[in-house]
Amino acid sequence: MIHPHIADALKVPDLIRLTDGMVLLRFESMKIYSALGAVRDLLDRGVVRPGQTLIDSSSGIYAHALALACHRYGMHCHIVASTTVDATTLAQLEVLGATVEQVKPSENLKLDQQLRVRRVREILADHPEVHWMRQYHDDIHYLGYREIADAVAAELADTLAGRPLTVVGGVGSxxxxxxLVTHLRRTDPSVRLVGVQPFGSVTFGSQDHHDPEAIIAGIGSSIVFDNVRHHLYDALHWMDFVHALSGSVALLREHAVFAGLSTGAGYLAATDAARRDPDRLHLVIGADTGHRYVERVFARHAEARDLTTLAPVDVSSPEEMTMPWSTMAWNRAACPAHWKEQAA
Structure with missing residues (x-):
């Protein structure tokens, strides 16, 4: 197939068998699907027009995806970037034509995210013609994953052969x-979803636990995300940085897959889930490659622990969780009302 734009090629994932009960859905950059789908829908509905500026805040992977979507559809892109955005991503954004501004360094992720949102609001106040993509809050970002769900279901049809499916991945936005699971469940309501969270994230109640290595980019948050639908999740895993690092290193060592930190965390969670329920096929979401984690993760591969020696603590509520790794059955429950009150 000849693709009309590099974004259309980069968005396509590969399915890689890791074990008899586990398959990796490996992306070059997963959020390209989300960004392309959202921008195309906005253009089709006349909400934005070609040449208009689209803005959002990002710690890296969504910034690159939005810049590619804007390049694809003739839009201008402005990114309010986290201080964690690496030099490689920044260079690509600038060459792609995006304008980038980074907030000042912060002592924690919550302050960093708050500063970015505040800056976006300031820009919108001065430039009302700019459109805020709101990747964390606008459910338009669900649209792009329908195509992936259809492709995955078709590709796995023979592999599943009647086996039930469990999807494992970082919760993030x-x-x-x-x-992915919303679209998969339209034809198969039995599809399970296992979410992965870092300690320190407010999304599923681990904000009171401090991980000295900080929140894992892409799977947790220190502010409330409206796009998280708690009732979609069947189980949760919370793990610290060292466990996620161990998963990433093991994935490279055992399967030659060079993937990001959230993928390593998902791989570790899926290993535990597959041990508990070997009759199901576990689909691990690999959101990005390992390139931006070379110094922080892969250069420290000697610190990785043997996955066979690791096991989570089973808890019955978020209040019982303990570091470095906890898991619980969420059972598609709604977000507790008192969490929303506390966030407000």
Missing amino acids: GASTGG
């Missing part, structure tokens, strides 16, 4: 795991 909620759009990727939520979007």
